[in-house]
Amino acid sequence: MFIHPNFDPIAIHIGSLGIHWYGLMYLLGFLAFLQLGKWRATHQDWRAWSPEMVDDALFFGALGVIFGGRIGYVMFYQSAYFMRHPLEIFYVWQGGMSFHGGFLGVLIAMIFFAKKYHKSWLNIMDFVAPLVPIGLGAGRMGNYINGELWGRATNANWGMIFPKVDQIPRHPSQLYEFGLEGGLLFLILWIYSNKPRATGTVSALFLMGYGFFRFAVEFTREPDANLGLLNLGLSMGQWLSLPMMLVGLVMFFYHREKTISDRKSTRLNSSHIPLSRMPSSA
Numbered sequence: 001m002f003i004h005p006n007f008d009p010i011a012i013h014i015g016s017l018g019i020h021w022y023g024l025m026y027l028l029g030f031l032a033f034l035q036l037g038k039w040r041a042t043h044q045d046w047r048a049w050s051p052e053m054v055d056d057a058l059f060f061g062a063l064g065v066i067f068g069g070r071i072g073y074v075m076f077y078q079s080a081y082f083m084r085h086p087l088e089i090f091y092v093w094q095g096g097m098s099f100h101g102g103f104l105g106v107l108i109a110m111i112f113f114a115k116k117y118h119k120s121w122l123n124i125m126d127f128v129a130p131l132v133p134i135g136l137g138a139g140r141m142g143n144y145i146n147g148e149l150w151g152r153a154t155n156a157n158w159g160m161i162f163p164k165v166d167q168i169p170r171h172p173s174q175l176y177e178f179g180l181e182g183g184l185l186f187l188i189l190w191i192y193s194n195k196p197r198a199t200g201t202v203s204a205l206f207l208m209g210y211g212f213f214r215f216a217v218e219f220t221r222e223p224d225a226n227l228g229l230l231n232l233g234l235s236m237g238q239w240l241s242l243p244m245m246l247v248g249l250v251m252f253f254y255h256r257e258k259t260i261s262d263r264k265s266t267r268l269n270s271s272h273i274p275l276s277r278m279p280s281s282a
Contacts, residue, residue, distance in 0.1 A: 001157065001158075001159050001160070001161065001169050002158065002159070002160040002161070002172075003160065003161045003163065004147055004160055004161065004162045004163060004164075004172075006147060006163055006164065007021065007145045007146075007147070009021055009022070009145070009146050011024055021142055021145045021146065022139075022142040022145075022146060024142075025138040025139055025141055025142035025145075026065075026135070026138070026139065026142070028134075028135075028138045029134055029135025029136070029137075029138040029139065030058060030062055030135065032131070032134035032135060032138070033054075033058055033061070033131045033132070033134070033135060034054060034055070034058050036130075036131050036134070037049075037054035037057065037058070037127070037128075037131050038051045038054050040127070041053065041054050046196060047127060049127060053117060056113065056116070056117075057110075057113055057124070057127075057128060060109040060110060060112060060113040061106050061109055061110070061128065063105070063109055064102065064105035064106035064107070064108060064109030064110070065102040065105060065106060065135075066092065066102075066105075067105050068101045068102045068103070068104050068105015068106065068108070068109075069097035069098055069099070069101050069102030069105060070089065070092055070096070070097060070098075070101070071101055071105070072097075072098030072099075072100055072101010072102060072104065072105070073096045073097050073098035073101060074089055074096075075098075075101065076098050076100065076101065076236060076240065077096075077098060077224055077226070077227065077236065078096070078226065080226070081226070097139070099136070099139075099210075099214070100237075100240040100241075106128075106132075107125075110124050110125060110128065120199065122199050122200045122203060122255075123199055125200075125202075125203040126193065126197070126199060126200065126201075126202040126203050129189055129193070129202050129203050129205075129206040130186065130189035130190045130192075130193045130202065130206075132206070133181060133182050133183075133185040133186035133189065133210075134182060134186055136177075136181045136182050136185070136210075137177075137178045137179075137181060137182015137183055137186070138182070140174050140175075140177040140178040140181065140182060141174070141178050141182075143174040143177075144172065144174035144175055144178065147162050147164050147165075148174075149173065149174055149221065149222075150162045150165055150170050150171075150172075150173065150174070150221075150222055151170045151171025151172060151173035151174075151176075151220045151221050151222055152170060152171055152173075152220055152221065152222050153168045153169065153170055154169055154170060154171045154220070155169070156169075156171070158172070159171065159172075160172045170222070171220035171221070173217055173220045173221040173222075176217045176220060177213070177214070177217050180213040180216075180217060181210060181213050181214060181217075184213070185206070185209045185210060185213060188205065188209055189202065189205060189206060189209070192205055198255045198256045198258070198259035198260075199255060199259070200251055200252075200254075200255035201251075201252050201255050201256055203248075203251065204247075204248045204249070204250075204251035204252035204255065205248065205252060206248070207244045207245065207247055207248025207251065208244075208245055208248035208249055208252065209248075210241075210244060211241040211242070211243075211244035211245035211248060212241075212245055214237055214238075214241045214244075215237075215238050215241040215242065215245065218234075218235045218237045218238045218241070221235070221237070223235045223236075224236065
């Protein structure tokens with residue numbers, strides 16, 4: 001059994017100002033996106049990306065994450081509370097971000113990015129998807145440092161007591177998500193996307209991977225007190241993850257089969273010689 005260290009949520013104190021760990025985790029995620037994206041842009045020419053495009057993608061993506069993540073949290077998890085305290089919607093440094101809201105925010109932001117560079121939206125999402133899990137993992141580490149989003153009670157030897165909550169050993173679900181949504185999902189996507197793939201399949205793999213990992217970990221995570229468990233004993237996070245898995249599954253097989261079909265058609269067309277191009281008899 002372990003005991004949560006009760007970290008100070010403020011990492012750096014500067015007079016009356018403080019830099020929160022949660023903010024630093026977001027910064028780490030953005031920097032990882034930038035460095036990994038620029039590496040791919042410069043080392044994999046077939047992607048047709050430039051380092052300047054990665055800078056722009058980070059700007060658009062950060063706006064989507066921050067605004068979408070906060071709005072999603074307000075709408076999906078704490079709508080009644082924020083209706084009573086509307087000004088606290090802007091207290092982002094206190095935590096309270098929804099992945100699913102941030103995800104939708106990024107999808108919308110990338111539409112504008114695609115229009116700016118006249119690129120396929122799915123191609124852009126395929127480039128962006130493998131760069132996201134590091135930020136997700138950093139965010140979960142921020143949750144752990146803050147001692148929030150703790151797990152359900154457990155008898156497991158690795159159970160952890162969160163003194164701010166109670167003296168009951170609980171699943172350190174933040175660390176499960178750090179390892180799965182952050183570490184393992186990053187490795188899967190990075191390796192899979194390291195060579196040209198059918199357009200849309202990398203994005204689909206992200207949807208399936210994140211949806212599955214989040215759905216599974218939610219069984220060990222304490223449901224939000226104001227929501228509890230919903231229909232079929234599933235949490236809000238699980239209900240929001242189910243569509244991700246289903247859409248990802250359909251996308252993956254649809255785009256893979258479409259690419260295979262297109263390649264066959266191309267080979268057939270290239271092997272056919274039109275009559276108008278055949279040599280005339282002497």
